[in-house]
Amino acid sequence: MTATDLHRMTGAYALHALPDGERDAFERHLAGCEACAQETDELVATAVRLGLAVSVTPPAALRERVLRRITTVRQEQPGGPAESRRGRTGLRARRLSRWTLAACLAAAAALGGTTVWQHERAEDALSRARQAERGTEEIAAILAAPDARTRAAALAGGATGTVVVSRSRDKAVFLVSGMTSPPGGKVYQLWFDDDGAMRSAGLMDPARADQAVLMRGAVDTASGMGITIEPSGGSKRPTSAPVALMDFPS
Numbered sequence: 001m002t003a004t005d006l007h008r009m010t011g012a013y014a015l016h017a018l019p020d021g022e023r024d025a026f027e028r029h030l031a032g033c034e035a036c037a038q039e040t041d042e043l044v045a046t047a048v049r050l051g052l053a054v055s056v057t058p059p060a061a062l063r064e065r066v067l068r069r070i071t072t073v074r075q076e077q078p079g080g081p082a083e084s085r086r087g088r089t090g091l092r093a094r095r096l097s098r099w100t101l102a103a104c105l106a107a108a109a110a111l112g113g114t115t116v117w118q119h120e121r122a123e124d125a126l127s128r129a130r131q132a133e134r135g136t137e138e139i140a141a142i143l144a145a146p147d148a149r150t151r152a153a154a155l156a157g158g159a160t161g162t163v164v165v166s167r168s169r170d171k172a173v174f175l176v177s178g179m180t181s182p183p184g185g186k187v188y189q190l191w192f193d194d195d196g197a198m199r200s201a202g203l204m205d206p207a208r209a210d211q212a213v214l215m216r217g218a219v220d221t222a223s224g225m226g227i228t229i230e231p232s233g234g235s236k237r238p239t240s241a242p243v244a245l246m247d248f249p250s
Contacts, residue, residue, distance in 0.1 A: 010036055014043035016177065016210065024158065027178075031154040041152035041162050044175055045143055139214050142166045142173050149249035155179070155227075156243055159209075163225060165248050172201075172215040172248070174225065179209050182229050189230040190215055191238060192222035193245070201225065203234050224248050 006029040012018050013026050030036055142148060145166035152162040157180040164173045174190060182188055190201040190213065202216035204227075215225070226242040228235075 007033075007036060010039045011043055014040055023178075027154060027158050027160065030160065037152045040160070041150045044152075044162055044177070045148075045150060045164060138171070139173050139212055142169055142171050142214070145169055151246060151249040153244070153246050161227075161244060161246065163246055163248060165219060167219065170218045170220065172219050172222075172225070174204075174213045174215055175211075176204070176213075177210045179204070179211075181209075182206050185232050186229050187232050187234065188243075189228050189234050189238075191226045191228065191242075192217065192219065193224040193226055194220070194222050198226060198238050200234065200236065203230075219248070222248065 006026055009018060009022065009026045013023065013030075018026060030040060143164055145168060147168050148164050148166045150162055150164045152160060155161045155176070157178070159176055159178040159180065161177075162175045164175065166172075172192075179188070187206050188204040190204065191198040192201050192215070199217065199222070202213065204213055205211055224245060224247040226238070226246075227244040228238045228240045228242050230239055
């Protein structure tokens, strides 16, 4: 693999389309090539914008339709329509034991509780979807801000991190690719670096190697950011040495 080949891999790397061997080689090249780092950073941000641009918000009436159908849709009889027609002859009705009737009555009595449980599950899912949608919209706004500035860096374990800062919105987004999972019971926590004083900026999802995280809180006078490994749920102050430190773009 030549240096020319490596310079041409920025697009495939941004879309996570490189096989393991080529990805490792490109990441080693990326650490020492400022031009490729900048181009990769821009392509990653563009890919995120394109993904957000084609996302679809479900219609508001979908929830009500789903909840209504939960209580009205009946399960198909085993064997399909032909079996159902044979069942209407009366022979099957005579064979229906009192134990089967009791089971049917019990199922009918439980339907009310099941419907409540399904409704609560639907409400929880809807709340999570709305929260995720708000976060996605804010991330998109920061990435698309006219004054958005980016900086990329190679992280430990072969991961690549990019921070996008919009001073007009006073917000920052951290994008990471190839992040290794934290130890069991631990989580990666983001911090704003206020002249050496660390201020919590939220938690990363420990189950995802690639993610875009809206950093919680205002950028304010922060000059950079850090990442530490903390107990699940996070900490008020860092309890471990940073696994990464990045300066914000000027």
